[in-house]
Amino acid sequence: xxxxxxxxxxxxxxxxxxxxxxxxxxxxxxxxxxxxxxxxxxxxxxxxxxxxxxxxxxxxxxxxxxxxxxxxxxxxxxxxxxxxxxxxxxxxxxxxxxxxxxxxxxxxxxxxxxxxxxxxxxxxxxxxxxxxxxxxxxxxxxxxxxxxxxxxxxxxxxxxxxxxxxxxxxxxxxxxxxxxxxxxxxxxxxxxxxxxxxxxxxxxxxxxxxxxxxxxxxxxxxxxxxxxxxxxxxxxxxxxxxxxxxxxxxxxxxxxxxxxxxxxxxxxxxxxxxxxxxxxxxxxxxxxxxxxxxxxxxx
Amino acid sequence: xxxxxxxxxxxxxxxxxxxxxxxxxxxxxxxxxxxxxxxxxxxxxxxxxxxxxxxxxxxxxxxxxxxxxxxxxxxxxxxxxxxxxxxxxxxxxxxxxxxxxxxxxxxxxxxxxxxxxxxxxxxxxxxxxxxxxxxxxxxxxxxxxxxxxxxxxxxxxxxxxxxxxxxxxxxxxxxxxxxxxxxxxxxxxxxxxxxxxxxxxxxxxxxxxxxxxxxxxxxxxxxxxxxxxxxxxxxxxxxxxxxxxxxxxxxxxxxxxxxxxxxxxxxxxxxxxxxxxxxxxxxxxxxxxxxxxxxxxxxxxxxxxxxxxxxxxxxxxxxxxxxxxxxxxxxxxxxxxxxxxxxxxxxxxxxxxxxxxxxxxxxxxxxxxxxxxxxxxxxxxxxxxxxxxxxxxxxxxxxxxxxxxxxxxxxxxxxxxxxxxxxxxxxxxxxxxxxxxxxxxxxxxxxxxxxxxxxxxxxxxxxxxxxxxxxxxxxxxxxxxxxxxxxxxxxxxxxxxxxxxxxxxxxxxxxx
Numbered sequence: 097x098x099x100x101x102x103x104x105x106x107x108x109x110x111x112x113x114x115x116x117x118x119x120x121x122x123x124x125x126x127x128x129x130x131x132x133x134x135x136x137x138x139x140x141x142x143x144x145x146x147x148x149x150x151x152x153x154x155x156x157x158x159x160x161x162x163x164x165x166x167x168x169x170x171x172x173x174x175x176x177x178x179x180x181x182x183x184x185x186x187x188x189x190x191x192x193x194x195x196x197x198x199x200x201x202x203x204x205x206x207x208x209x210x211x212x213x214x215x216x217x218x219x220x221x222x223x224x225x226x227x228x229x230x231x232x233x234x235x236x237x238x239x240x241x242x243x244x245x246x247x248x249x250x251x252x253x254x255x256x257x258x259x260x261x262x263x264x265x266x267x268x269x270x271x272x273x274x275x276x277x278x279x280x281x282x283x284x285x286x287x288x289x290x291x292x293x294x295x296x297x298x299x300x301x302x303x304x305x306x307x308x309x310x311x312x313x314x315x316x317x318x319x320x321x322x323x324x325x326x327x328x329x330x331x332x333x334x335x336x337x338x339x340x341x342x343x344x345x346x347x348x349x350x351x352x353x354x355x356x357x358x359x360x361x362x363x364x365x366x367x368x369x370x371x372x373x374x375x376x377x378x379x380x381x382x383x384x385x386x387x388x389x390x391x392x393x394x395x
Numbered sequence: 396x397x398x399x400x401x402x403x404x405x406x407x408x409x410x411x412x413x414x415x416x417x418x419x420x421x422x423x424x425x426x427x428x429x430x431x432x433x434x435x436x437x438x439x440x441x442x443x444x445x446x447x448x449x450x451x452x453x454x455x456x457x458x459x460x461x462x463x464x465x466x467x468x469x470x471x472x473x474x475x476x477x478x479x480x481x482x483x484x485x486x487x488x489x490x491x492x493x494x495x496x497x498x499x500x501x502x503x504x505x506x507x508x509x510x511x512x513x514x515x516x517x518x519x520x521x522x523x524x525x526x527x528x529x530x531x532x533x534x535x536x537x538x539x540x541x542x543x544x545x546x547x548x549x550x551x552x553x554x555x556x557x558x559x560x561x562x563x564x565x566x567x568x569x570x571x572x573x574x575x576x577x578x579x580x581x582x583x584x585x586x587x588x589x590x591x592x593x594x595x596x597x598x599x600x601x602x603x604x605x606x607x608x609x610x611x612x613x614x615x616x617x618x619x620x621x622x623x624x625x626x627x628x629x630x631x632x633x634x635x636x637x638x639x640x641x642x643x644x645x646x647x648x649x650x651x652x653x654x655x656x657x658x659x660x661x662x663x664x665x666x667x668x669x670x671x672x673x674x675x676x677x678x679x680x681x682x683x684x685x686x687x688x689x690x691x692x693x694x695x696x697x698x699x700x701x702x703x704x705x706x707x708x709x710x711x712x713x714x715x716x717x718x719x720x721x722x723x724x725x726x727x728x729x730x731x732x733x734x735x736x737x738x739x740x741x742x743x744x745x746x747x748x749x750x751x752x753x754x755x756x757x758x759x760x761x762x763x764x765x766x767x768x769x770x771x772x773x774x775x776x777x778x779x780x781x782x783x784x785x786x787x788x789x790x791x792x793x794x795x796x797x798x799x800x801x802x803x804x805x806x807x808x809x810x811x812x813x814x815x816x817x818x819x820x821x822x823x824x825x826x827x828x829x830x831x832x833x834x835x836x837x838x839x840x841x842x843x844x845x846x847x848x849x850x851x852x853x854x855x856x857x858x859x860x861x862x863x864x865x866x867x868x869x870x871x872x873x874x875x876x877x878x879x880x881x882x883x884x885x886x887x888x889x890x891x892x893x894x895x896x897x898x899x900x901x902x903x904x905x906x907x
Contacts, residue, residue, distance in 0.1 A: 144474055149474045149480065168484075168485070169483065169485075170482050171482075172480055172481055175480065177480040179475070182476075183470075183473075185409075185477065187409060196401075196405055199398070199401050200401075200481055201482065
């Protein structure tokens with residue numbers, strides 16, 4: 097499968113601070129890729145470099161087969177970019193905004209534009225600066241979807257939106273998922289868990305992992321081991337166990353490479369007097385919290 | 396082209412108010428500019444002249460505002476603008492802005508200039524049309540390009556105003572530094588380099604910023620350009636350039652001869668000397684100006700050497716004076732450091748006076764009779780008497796200046812009423828002259844005054860030459876023959892004999 101986005105050792109430094117620190121990223125075509133991470137992890141910087149809004153300090157990036165630093169003009173006909181911080185032409189009415197964008201895109205689909213206007217209930221006769229944040233975001237999204245872009249890049253699009261608007265945006269987005277690759281950054285795991293196909297976790301400018309969401313959910317488990325009496329702790333824990341801790345006769349940890357047979361066998365090898373073992377699937381949020389804690393050495 | 400027009404139409408919708416304001420200012424300019432051509436003989440005409448001058452300033456400000464707003468409509472500073480990730484092509488965006496400027500600044504100005512030419516009584520010839528188009532390029536280069544360069548590296552009008560303040564501070568500093576550079580005020584030898592740098596850097600900055608949106612680098616480029624201009628100002632070898640522009644001639648070929656008058660100048664009452672300088676006046680005797688020739692003094696330089704080896708040089712100072720074959724005297728006033736003066740004041744010193752002069756040859760004089768209404772002077776323009784019993788004419792010309800104009804009249808030709816108590820012997824001559832640069836780039840009409848100050852050979856007479864309807868005037872547009880440097884060494888001068896008490900400026904005035 098081809099990659100819609102690929103980066104190699106991407107570095108972006110602002111003075112002495114590296115916002116991106118050797119980012120290696122691959123986003124397959126057709127994926128709904130969520131780039132997650134805490135505030136200041138480098139998500140927005142990564143998207144801006146990919147969109148050629150800013151230039152990388154080192155390394156390279158390819159977007160839809162084009163070197164990111166060469167993306168300009170007509171290349172944007174295949175890219176739809178929406179950001180929470182984007183400055184729109186606030187003086188324009190919604191209809192004028194869409195009408196202004198139309199001639200820039202040979203593939204602009206007026207029928208789709210009308211559908212999006214209807215779906216997002218956009219007030220065409222109102223100026224953008226008179227709209228709420230959510231409606232403005234919907235107008236921006238409509239203006240970025242109506243030309244069937246191959247890549248839709250969204251930077252924290254749902255921040256500060258009420259759940260209803262957020263769901264409307266997600267639904268509108270998912271309708272385009274069949275024809276586009278969607279690359280979305282977010283620090284809110286719950287909002288992307290329902291629709292992302294791939295997820296990458298960015299921490300301090302480096303990608304900690306990147307994989308399909310289904311695989312990720314399958315390999316993480318909360319493990320609880322009940323003993324007859326308080327167990328003796330081993331000198332060294334298996335590398336895939338995260339945050340092990342005991343409370344009386346109960347040991348809890350997170351298995352990051354879950355395989356029922358292998359994990360059970362490791363438990364049996366390390367402990368005696370096991371009464372019961374339970375494996376509980378984890379939410380994306382719990383997985384990332386565990387990851388973040390491990391990264392920060394808080395385990 | 397489609398994208399250019401599309402962006403242009405959006406800008407028109409966005410900035411219609413600024414466009415209207417700018418067009419209204421152009422209309423006001425067309426209405427008020429002719430007031431500057433009227434004789435300034437009443438309070439009303441003087442006020443209207445000030446208002447007309449102010450409108451020209453407002454016009455430039457309105458263009459600046461319009462240009463800045465339209466450039467910053469697609470802001471090039473920052474990374475949050477929606478348009479940077481849309482299929483804009485930078486060349487087309489830049490051309491759309493240029494189209495906007497041409498349509499709403501240059502085109503209205505061109506129409507206004509044509510209307511002014513008609514109102515000023517000058518026809519629109521083919522060469523005038525080309526000259527007006529040249530003025531549009533001048534407006535683009537002088538007014539629009541710098542503001543565009545600033546608008547591309549600032550995020551809003553507030554930041555732009557801050558940048559303008561910084562530029563004002565830079566100009567003040569540059570002028571201050573330049574005042575310490577000898578001969579800088581006279582020589583225009585590096586002006587073309589400075590202007591080329593200015594326009595080149597601004598143009599490069601605009602193109603670079605549109606192509607790359609590299610704001611920091613573009614700001615550095617503009618700063619480096621400003622620094623380079625300052626370096627050129629300081630490092631230009633002005634004396635060498637003056638020597639090239641006014642090549643020295645031998646005493647045989649000199650168009651003018653000078654000698655120091657032995658009589659001491661009369662000291663004038665007035666304020667005391669400045670703290671650090673004194674004023675000196677050398678009365679000079681002039682001779683050797685060929686008949687049918689004129690000598691224009693463009694600049695002077697005074698060097699003083701004492702027997703003790705002390706040396707002082709004034710550097711070249713710009714002057715504007717014209718000497719006729721029958722002129723016999725002139726005064727050379729200059730300022731020198733008090734410390735040097737006090738050191739050498741009573742000892743004989745060698746004074747070297749260098750003159751940068753242009754030699755003109757008389758052309759055929761055109762005879763014109765002044766009338767109450769405006770009257771045409773062939774080769775000069777439209778002229779009018781400033782007011783009743785005036786000694787001045789106010790003339791206007793279209794686009795190209797007549798350069799040097801000499802006006803002359805004879806006491807036999809003046810029959811103004813009310814001068815019976817100021818009899819002047821017949822055959823006396825009075826002259827006035829002026830030289831102007833071309834008009835533009837905003838108004839295609841230039842004006843200049845011609846005044847008859849005194850009767851030749853009657854310098855102390857209270858009778859002042861007058862121009863009134865019926866006065867016969869002779870107009871000459873002398874032809875430039877050559878520019879030369881003349882140097883005169885005068886040994887054994889006691890400076891204290893020539894010190895003045897109240898001359899505050901460095902002037903060079905012919906006396907007769």
